[in-house]
Amino acid sequence: MNWPKPTYTLLISTLVFLGCKNTPKDSADTTLEKPNIIFLFTDDQSYRDLHALGNLEVRTPAMDQLVEEGTTFTHAYNMGGWNGAICVASRAMIISGRSVWRAQEVSKSFAQNKEFDKTWPQLLKTVGYETYMTGKWHISAPADSIFDHVARSLRGMPFDTPEGYNRPLSVNDTLWQPWDTDRGGYWQGGKHWSELVRDDALGFIDTAANAPEPFFMYIAFNAPHDPRQSPREYVESYDVEDIALPESFLPKYPYAEAMGAGPNLRDEKLAPFPRTEYAIKKNRQEYYAITTHLDDQIAMILSKLKEKGLDKNTYIFFTADHGLSVGEHGLLGKQNMYDHSVRVPLMVVGPNIPKGKKVENDVYLQDIMATTLQLAGVEKPNYVEFNSLLPQINQDTEGLAEVYGCYEKGSQRMIRKDGWKLIVYPRAAKLRLYDLTNDPNELSDVSEHPDQQEKVKTLFTDLVKLQQKMGDTLQLDSNTYPQTKEMKTL
Structure with missing residues (x-):
C-alpha cells in the first residue's frame, strides 16, 4: 500500500473509542490479526527516574500508567559499551540482536552497507509489518535503509551548549538556564526535540489507523539526556531544596580515572569537581524536569492510540538505552x-499481558527484540542472542542466571x-x-573482607567464563588482583 506521508500536527481532543481494522476480533474468533508493536525508547533514563518504581520525587504519570496497565521487569540491564557513547552499543544490540562485542562487529558491517536485512525492522517486514522510525538513531546504518518510513533521524545528542558544563558553581550561578531557547540543544530549530518526536508519532498513528497492515513504531526520544533542558514551568515545579542527595553521594569517586570515567570524560564535566551538594541537587532537579516534560509527550501518544482505537x-x-548516575557515587x-x-525501566503493555505485575528476574533490555518477534510470528534467527520475555510474563519462568557488563576494551568488567x-577495574588491578x-x-x-574471599574467587572465575561466551578478548588474570592472591593462602 502507498502510505501517505504523516502530517505532524498535534491533535488534542476528547478521547473517543473508535473501531478500526487493527482492533482484535472477539475472543471467540481465533483468527486474530497480527498485533501492532510500539517501541518507546528513552535516553539516559535510570530505573530510579520513575515514580512508580520507587522514586517519589519525580513525577511520571504516563510511565506510571504503563506500570499499572502492564508487566514491569524491575531488573533490566544493558551490557555496557565499547566507548563513552554507551547508547551506541545499546542501540546496536537491540537493532541487530547481538551481544555487545558482536554488535560492535555488526556496526562495522552496517558502515559498509551490509547486514541490513538481518535487523529488527527487516525481520518484522518479512511477515507484513509496515515499519516506522522517528527520533534518536545513533546507529551506523542509515535509518531509511532499515525502516519503511523515517520521519526524522536525530543525532546522538542534542547540539552541545558549552555554558551547560561545570555548573552550577554556586547558588548564584544562573548564566545557563534549561528554558533559555537561545542556548541551542533541545531548542535548536525552535521547538523542543521531545515535542517534535511526539508530533511525528501522532501523525503516523493518524495514518496507520486507516491502513490494513500491522505496524511497528520505533519512537526514540533523546530525553532525558543532557543538556537537561525543558520549559520553565517544568523546572520550577521542582524546588531544588526539596531534592534529596543520593545515598551514595561522594565528592569524588576514588577509581574514576582508572575506570575510564575521569574528569576528561564529557559526561563527567557537567558538574564541578569535586562534586558539591548543591550542584548535584541542581542537576537532579533538571533531570526530573526534562523527564516530566518527556512523560507529557508520551501521555499524548498513549491518548492518541486510545482515540484511534488501536x-x-x-x-x-518502554525502556531506555541505559541509566545514569546524576551524582550517585560521585x-x-x-x-x-x-x-x-x-539498569533501566522496562514495561510491557498489551493484549493478555498481566496488569500491575512485577517480574524481578534479571533480563537484558535487548530481550525486547526477541519478544516482538515471537508476538509477530517470526522465527527467531540463530544469530539473535537475546530471548523473548513472554515465558517470564506468562509462565513465571526464570530469567538470566548471570548478567555481564563491560566498558571499553580494558576499563571495566x-x-x-x-x-x-563483582566489578573489575583492570587498569587499577x-x-x-x-x-x-x-x-x-x-x-x-x-571484596577484601576475609569472609568473602571464596565469593570473590567464584565470581571472578564465572566472569572469565562469561567473557568467553560474549566474545570478550580482554584477558583477566587472577594473579593481578591482591584479593585473589590472598585467597590462595586461605
Whole structure:
C-alpha cells in the first residue's frame, strides 16, 4: 500500500473509542490479526527516574500508567559499551540482536552497507509489518535503509551548549538556564526535540489507523539526556531544596580515572569537581524536569492510540538505552557498572499481558527484540542472542542466571549473579564486591573482607567464563588482583 506521508500536527481532543481494522476480533474468533508493536525508547533514563518504581520525587504519570496497565521487569540491564557513547552499543544490540562485542562487529558491517536485512525492522517486514522510525538513531546504518518510513533521524545528542558544563558553581550561578531557547540543544530549530518526536508519532498513528497492515513504531526520544533542558514551568515545579542527595553521594569517586570515567570524560564535566551538594541537587532537579516534560509527550501518544482505537491490539514496550548516575557515587555519567547506570525501566503493555505485575528476574533490555518477534510470528534467527520475555510474563519462568557488563576494551568488567556483583577495574588491578541483597545501593565494597574471599574467587572465575561466551578478548588474570592472591593462602 502507498502510505501517505504523516502530517505532524498535534491533535488534542476528547478521547473517543473508535473501531478500526487493527482492533482484535472477539475472543471467540481465533483468527486474530497480527498485533501492532510500539517501541518507546528513552535516553539516559535510570530505573530510579520513575515514580512508580520507587522514586517519589519525580513525577511520571504516563510511565506510571504503563506500570499499572502492564508487566514491569524491575531488573533490566544493558551490557555496557565499547566507548563513552554507551547508547551506541545499546542501540546496536537491540537493532541487530547481538551481544555487545558482536554488535560492535555488526556496526562495522552496517558502515559498509551490509547486514541490513538481518535487523529488527527487516525481520518484522518479512511477515507484513509496515515499519516506522522517528527520533534518536545513533546507529551506523542509515535509518531509511532499515525502516519503511523515517520521519526524522536525530543525532546522538542534542547540539552541545558549552555554558551547560561545570555548573552550577554556586547558588548564584544562573548564566545557563534549561528554558533559555537561545542556548541551542533541545531548542535548536525552535521547538523542543521531545515535542517534535511526539508530533511525528501522532501523525503516523493518524495514518496507520486507516491502513490494513500491522505496524511497528520505533519512537526514540533523546530525553532525558543532557543538556537537561525543558520549559520553565517544568523546572520550577521542582524546588531544588526539596531534592534529596543520593545515598551514595561522594565528592569524588576514588577509581574514576582508572575506570575510564575521569574528569576528561564529557559526561563527567557537567558538574564541578569535586562534586558539591548543591550542584548535584541542581542537576537532579533538571533531570526530573526534562523527564516530566518527556512523560507529557508520551501521555499524548498513549491518548492518541486510545482515540484511534488501536490500543486493543497494540503491544507497547518502554525502556531506555541505559541509566545514569546524576551524582550517585560521585559520578555524573553512565560509564560505570553500578545499577543506577546499567539498569533501566522496562514495561510491557498489551493484549493478555498481566496488569500491575512485577517480574524481578534479571533480563537484558535487548530481550525486547526477541519478544516482538515471537508476538509477530517470526522465527527467531540463530544469530539473535537475546530471548523473548513472554515465558517470564506468562509462565513465571526464570530469567538470566548471570548478567555481564563491560566498558571499553580494558576499563571495566562486571558480573551480577546470585544477588552479588563483582566489578573489575583492570587498569587499577582493583576488584569491588557488593552484596546486593543487603546493600542494594552498592555502598559497601566487601571484596577484601576475609569472609568473602571464596565469593570473590567464584565470581571472578564465572566472569572469565562469561567473557568467553560474549566474545570478550580482554584477558583477566587472577594473579593481578591482591584479593585473589590472598585467597590462595586461605
